[in-house]
Amino acid sequence: MHREKLFQHRILPVATIVLVIIAIWYAGAYFMNAPFQRDLDRRGNVTSTSLEFFEKTMAQPKPTLPAPHQVAQNVFENTFLRRVTSNRSLVYHAGVTLSSTVVGFTLGTLLGILIAVGIVHVRALERSLMPWIIASQMVPILAVAPMVIVVLGAINITGLLPKALISTYLSFFPVTVGMVKGLRSPELIQLDLMRTYNASGAQTFWKLRVPASIPFLFTSMKVAIAASVVGAIVGELPTGAVAGIGSKLLAGAYYSQTIDIWAALIAGSVLAALLVAIVALAGKVADRAMGSKPMGRPA
Amino acid sequence: MPLSDTSYSVVSARKLGLTFETGDGPVHALSDVDLEVRRGDFVSFIGPSGCGKTTFLRVIADLETATAGDITVNGMTPEDARKSRSYGYVFQAPALYPWRTIEKNIALPLEIMNYTAAERKERIERTLDLVNLAGFGKKYPWQLSGGMQQRASIARALAFDADLLLMDEPFGALDEIVRDHLNEQLLKLWARTQKTICFVTHSIPEAVYLSTKIVVMSPRPGRVTDVIESTLPKERPLEIRESPEFLAIAHRVREGLRAGHSYEE
Numbered sequence: 257m258h259r260e261k262l263f264q265h266r267i268l269p270v271a272t273i274v275l276v277i278i279a280i281w282y283a284g285a286y287f288m289n290a291p292f293q294r295d296l297d298r299r300g301n302v303t304s305t306s307l308e309f310f311e312k313t314m315a316q317p318k319p320t321l322p323a324p325h326q327v328a329q330n331v332f333e334n335t336f337l338r339r340v341t342s343n344r345s346l347v348y349h350a351g352v353t354l355s356s357t358v359v360g361f362t363l364g365t366l367l368g369i370l371i372a373v374g375i376v377h378v379r380a381l382e383r384s385l386m387p388w389i390i391a392s393q394m395v396p397i398l399a400v401a402p403m404v405i406v407v408l409g410a411i412n413i414t415g416l417l418p419k420a421l422i423s424t425y426l427s428f429f430p431v432t433v434g435m436v437k438g439l440r441s442p443e444l445i446q447l448d449l450m451r452t453y454n455a456s457g458a459q460t461f462w463k464l465r466v467p468a469s470i471p472f473l474f475t476s477m478k479v480a481i482a483a484s485v486v487g488a489i490v491g492e493l494p495t496g497a498v499a500g501i502g503s504k505l506l507a508g509a510y511y512s513q514t515i516d517i518w519a520a521l522i523a524g525s526v527l528a529a530l531l532v533a534i535v536a537l538a539g540k541v542a543d544r545a546m547g548s549k550p551m552g553r554p555a
Numbered sequence: 556m557p558l559s560d561t562s563y564s565v566v567s568a569r570k571l572g573l574t575f576e577t578g579d580g581p582v583h584a585l586s587d588v589d590l591e592v593r594r595g596d597f598v599s600f601i602g603p604s605g606c607g608k609t610t611f612l613r614v615i616a617d618l619e620t621a622t623a624g625d626i627t628v629n630g631m632t633p634e635d636a637r638k639s640r641s642y643g644y645v646f647q648a649p650a651l652y653p654w655r656t657i658e659k660n661i662a663l664p665l666e667i668m669n670y671t672a673a674e675r676k677e678r679i680e681r682t683l684d685l686v687n688l689a690g691f692g693k694k695y696p697w698q699l700s701g702g703m704q705q706r707a708s709i710a711r712a713l714a715f716d717a718d719l720l721l722m723d724e725p726f727g728a729l730d731e732i733v734r735d736h737l738n739e740q741l742l743k744l745w746a747r748t749q750k751t752i753c754f755v756t757h758s759i760p761e762a763v764y765l766s767t768k769i770v771v772m773s774p775r776p777g778r779v780t781d782v783i784e785s786t787l788p789k790e791r792p793l794e795i796r797e798s799p800e801f802l803a804i805a806h807r808v809r810e811g812l813r814a815g816h817s818y819e820e
Binding site (some may be wrong): 443445446448449450451452453454455459463464467468470546547548549 | 616617618637638639640642643644646647648650652653654655656663664666667668695697
């Protein structure tokens, strides 16, 4: 009965949408690739049946829009059939992006928490810092990233750190916002209770504000890790495209390897999804450890 | 017991007033309140909403500061009394921390006041016993009913050595049957622990059943309109609420409330 519900309520709706997307994708691929194919056929004086023509639009080496199976094949080959140290392996590139994502995310989370603690405890910081923090996220990251890379490169800081800093730049913001909210989430009555005990500021912080903020932390970390992946990929674009999902995207665009671009895109999405899932799982574990009521079970 | 001991004043207020400055002008939450609470008293504060009964309790607890008159708690200013942890406060809601088990919740004040682990353990056991929650220490708050949660919050207020217990409508959100049961238990607990209790309520039977002294208050401005010394014996089965003596006191409380309150508003 439980399994039936899982199928009906979770798997079925998602699978339906996936099928719809794939159908639209195939249709799109046909219409996007048809003009070029028609042109090609005309020049080569080839006449083909509709079915043959359709098949050809699905098998171009550099299609305008690759068909799903072309992307799937590329992803499969470059994930499972290559050594992970190979420059063509998606696992290798994903690994490069992963390392700067994780470093940037860690720094961003710590920075975000630090700023939130400051804002919650010092009124002046809220007024002075908050507008800048919000403004920081209005600057287009695509404009900031090359400057960071170039400026840091000029003082001989290259490699992982500059890319990680762009992830940090994107990921500290959701953590700051979430943690400010979380640290302020204790109700008045819970704070009054601490006051009746004549608890110190540090005691109130560690015994009330911090535990109350944990659910908020994990929610904002889920947003932050996804942003970190974006930051790492954007950070890889101006580095001269050595390695990483970002470099794969850039190289694909440079050589019109559309299938490669889409494969890199899929790899990046899978990486982000995995990371979000890991954070979500950690959040669930923390939730359980803090005695929260299990979902769907009556009290 | 020596006379000086029983007559010792735990809370003493003289001409106490508290005015909140709001956007719509000043609100007189309390005005000219004179009151003595002696050691071992069970004092109920009763009145309609807005009469300042909760505010008065919060002034005792130093959660609000009076703007006029004098008040001492255990012979000190409320602030010093709070700093020397002279009272336990039970709020309208249990205010248990949901990420702590019941015993960890009771341990909270003990941790803050630096009790040793062994002492904490002993006190948790003793207070859980006192509120009839033995065996529930390892449960999380959501696993307990509302009445049990409120009992846990009472245990938490009893865990450390404060002989004054301030209770702000602790049973207001509970149904009648649970409330009767808890009232009975509270009286037993009061007899066993010899604490002084200040108890805010808006239920006349509850106030009469529990108290040695009933303070009737009225709103706008919040003031004391009557102080009734109960003539009921210390031993009070629930059936005492049918007795003529009980009904007479309840009648006087009701008269006091009516006198201080205009229903035309």
